[in-house]
Amino acid sequence: MKLKVIVPVMLISLTAGIFAFTKIAAKDDPPGRYEAIISLVGQILKEGHYQPKPIDDAFSKEVFVKYLKNLDGEKKFFLKSDIAALKPLETHVDDELNGASLDFFNRSTEIIKKRTNEVATLYTEILAKPFDFTKEERVVIDPESMDWPADDAARKEAWRKSLKYRALEKYSELVDQREKEKNGKTDAALEAEARAKVKKIYDRYFDRLKNRTKEDDRFSLYVNSITTTMDPHTDYMPPIEKRSFQESMAGKFFGIGAQLREDEGRIKIVSIVTGSPAWKDGKLKADDVILKVGEGSKEPVDISGYAVDEAVTVIRGTKGSEVKLTVKSVDGTIKTVSLLRDEIKLDDTFAKSAIINGPHKIGYIYLPEFYADFNDRQGAFSYEDVAAEVKKLKDEKVEGIILDLRFNGGGSLPDVIKMAGLFVPEGTMVQVRSRGGEIQQQKDRDKSVQYDGPLAIMVNEFSASASEIMAAAMQDYKRAVIIGSPSTFGKGTVQRLLELDNFVRGDLGGSLGAIKLTVQKFYRADGGSTQLKGVASDVVLPSPYYEVGEKRDKDALKWDVIPKANYEVWQDPVDVEPLKNKSAARLANNEAFKMINENIATLKKLDEQKTYPLDLTGYKADMKKNANASKRYDAVNDKVSPLNITSLKVDMAKMGSDTVKVARNKDWIKARYKDPYLSEAVNVMNDLIMQTNYPKLKNNYTDAKVPAQK
Template identity: 70%
Template sequence: MRLKVIIPVVLISLSAGVLAFTKLGLSDDPPGRYEVIMNLVGQMLKEGHYQPKPIDDAFSKEAFNKYLRSLDVEKKFFLKSDIDRLAPLSTHIDDELKGAQLDCFRNINTIIKQRVAEASAIYPAILSQPFDFTKEESVVLDVDKVEFPADSVARYEAWRKMLKYRTLEKLTDLQETRDKSREDSVKNKTDQQLEAEARDKVKKVYDRYFERIKNRQDDNDRFSLYVNAITTTMDPHTDYFPPDEKRQFEEQMAGKFFGIGAGLKEEDGKIKVLSIITGSPSWKEGHLKVNDVIQKVAQGDKEAVDITGYPVEDAVKLIRGNKGTTVKLTVKSVDGTVKVISIVRDEIIQEETFAKSAVINGTHKIGYIYLPEFYSDFNDRNGARCAADVAKEVAKLKAEKVEGIILDLRFNGGGSLPEVVEMAGLFIPEGPVVQVRSRGGDAIVLRDRDKSVQYDGPLAIMVNEYSASASEILAAAMQDYKRAVIIGSQQTFGKGTVQRLFSLDDFYPVKDGQSLGALKLTQQKFYRANGGSTQLKGVSSDIVLPDPYYEVSERKDSDALAWDEIPKSNYEIWSNPVNTDNLKKNSEKRMANSAAFKLLNENLATLKKLEKQESYSLNLATYKAEQKVNTAALKRYDAVNDKVKELNITSMKVDLDKIGSDTTKIARNKDWLKARTKDIYLDEAVNVMNDLIAQTLPKMQRKQQ
């Protein structure tokens, strides 16, 4: 049956993003939870998406194929006969979104559970017998180049070759360790012993893999994958979040969560405590220690869940929760004792999420600000906001009398739109920052209205292919105003769309406390002040550096929205515009004469060549010969940093005073600085900034005369 959700109009509020639905009422024959979610998602995609595709049979087929790929990435579970049997249901998804029974999902779900169970018996049988690595055979690992196995015999053969390759990898590693070892117990091992050891290591990997599927990939998980196959067919950034992932998303944006304050790691299928945050609930309780193994997790007085074989992210979901609630951990200590530790959850601040700065000393004194994301706590008016934090970092750097500032947005995937508009205002007097257009509406100009400028000195922005969304808005605005020089990848990611998060519980009464989750829906598209979209094309850097991070951008996704443009907004360029021509010439000359960049370019060419390799030999001698070439190339890549001069980068006294004597924070800060002392990209950004300072100072002096 079709749920009646009345959507008279899609209302957009730039500060909150409100989608106007009426709340649903239960009928005499209420649908199941999955049907409710599908109905809501279907109607929200149709009525609320910025540029909805027709939800028809063609749409269904694309979502169907995407779902099968997400369930069986390596094509080692489904048989060709399964795909043929399911094919008639490939056009059913659009009907399910409109209220039909979930026949497509439930049939696929039944088959995948059966095939996973069968595969769980295949790998132990194969790994119980030695492999013959003298045979001349090969395996294709590129999933786009292989088909689903024709039958069970072909599936067994696909598993055999794949497991043989994984064992070959382990075997060569063990042989290399043996050949370098001085210990008799290691160097006296035979190839046969090492081959058996390699198979055992591979078996343990797959034991944990199938244990993880058994423990965690239940019907709800597969349903979430199903809905996301549908939403991402509409566009790559419209996502369905089940309840725990919704909470995780909000925590990431806020830079805080409610938990116990323990860092975790996965080791041999076990969840171990990696670190304890000073002042956190774990630290205050006192019994949880580094290297303890967390075996079970219980919510208050409820039954404990065994988390053996869980990935860290799934264990974290169970351990985190609401503030003031109790989580009970069954823990095995290093001395072998097992105990139950009760910890009351409290707020944990993720400091690594927030803006951080340092000073780079050299030809000129340069300020450096690292911003990992455009965070904003939407649930707390007094919570962390990146624009305010960057303003504080700028003020501290000005107090240090830096001559220029580098803002590092590499790997910054974006975040809050209001924050990026406010942040742009720190560097320009006033004017449009970005234009935002809603479905069927005119563009709205979001502008900085504050005529004051917090920082008017030389400015550089570092980006790479992972810099997306809000990062691209800021970089584009500074480029349009000729306010800053953009340094990095030839193009940034290319995400020019705006999403809003909607709780499905707001549109349908939740029964028994079972939340329906949330939909992150693409509702707007943003455009530069000059009228061009950053969608698909991203932002082109003024100073292009060779970037190893390729094949990740928006243009690689066939479901991405297209590039377009609208009329430019009225704005005045910066009073002391950056002339990038000379900066570019100087940078290109430096890189051409740089041993480090020459080596980097050679290595990138080699790595891209290796990426194109489709088949891999399963013959030991041939494999070793291939790996010798590959290893030499990778070692050359590692040697790049050896040719980069060390930057003199230091924390400011005000920040060191804040850290105080906290040994954990001191160590983290040292690691953060160390990672930047030999950064080839930051090194060149400093060189560019030195040129920009030299170029800017005479202009400012003339202006003052």
């Protein structure tokens, strides 16, 4: 039966963020859970997506290629005959979205399971025999340069070369270690040790593939191959991923407060968050190994071999619920610790500020994302936190503020609109166009300005979405100078999270998850879209990254323009030309940025390499080139004069004697101490402060009494 979903697009609300819909109860012969999800996703894409592609055979072929690539990206499992066997189903995806049986998904799942079991035997067979690291041969690592293996023999040869390369990496390390330690181990012993290390890694890898990869994981991969073919930011989220997304937006989750890491297939506790349930209980310690995780009275789950994110998933849960950890302590004792989950705040997510002293006193605000806790009015909101940091910096009488949005992937639209309003009076901060062509001007309506001094915004290629709105608004209003990469990421689309459970009646075997759907597009106040092109920096700094951004994805929506909004530029508009010229003059003689440019060129050449040597001599020659490039890049910071950057006294007082927070804050300051990009941003800010103050200095000179000329 085809589930019917009604999504009146005119009722999509930007502020409410919900869809109006009609629930349809399952009738005779109700679909299974997967069929229900696929049917819902198909109809939501057609009726709710901002700019839906026709769901037809051409769309199906795109999904077909993308899913097989997602399923076997390195082309190490499927054979060419498997792809040929699946080929008749390449035009079936659109039928599945319209209610047909999931033939492509089911058949591909059968084949990949079979091939995984075959390769699980194959890798142990290959690693049972010694490798000859004197034989000159090469391996292709880039899957785009490879075809699917023609038969079993070709697949085995591809795995042999791949495993040999991994073993060669370990062998080279062991040879270097022998030279340092002079331990006298033979080449044969080192080769055997290298193979054993690689086998241990692949044992864990195949354990995950065979025993921990569930049908739901592959199905999620399949649905996302469909949704991201519509556009890169329309995602399907199974229930656990949906929870993680909401936690990251809110900057908090419900857990026990233990920071974890993976160590040789075991989950170890790194540290305990102060004030958390684990901290209050006192039984868990750093370096304890978590063996099992139980939920209340349920049978505990053995988490050996789990990745950190998998372990985190089972440890977190709802507030007040019981979690039981079976733990092996450093002294070898095994104990069970019972804890009640509680709210844990992710401090690293929140806005943070510092003072940079020099010719001028400069305030620095770091904002990793535009977070907002929509489920708790007392929760964390980035706008409120940045406003608080601005106030603290004003109290410190800073002469300028740098807002660092590097690596900020975006977040809450209401927060960025209000945040922009901290620096300019009321006005349009961004325009939003919906599927039907309606344009809404999103305005800050607060006429007051919290900070009217010199302002700079740092960005890079990873600054996206809300970060681009903030930078674009400040640029359009001529309120700030934008400093950083040639352009930002280029994500100019709006997504809404839709709970699929709200679209059906009855139980279909658990939660159906959610879809994060692209429903609108962002435009600047000047009418240009932030989509694809991003925001161009006023002062451009050499970037250590390349081929980053929305433009890399062929499924990305295109750039376009709409009419300009009515807005008034800042009363004292920033003149970026002299700032740009002065920075360019400095960069021409800046050793750090010269090295960064040289390193980018080297990395591009290395990236173009498609094959790699499988003999020790050739491998070491390759590694020497890489090491030289790495050393040059590591030496960049040595060319940077250290900044006089310190935490605010009020913040240090809040940390008190919490040694974990103090240590993390010290690391945070240290990471900025010799940051070449922040260093140049400070130089630009010093220029901007002088530029802003020049009219005052000039007036003071004009008004002064000048001795009469004789």
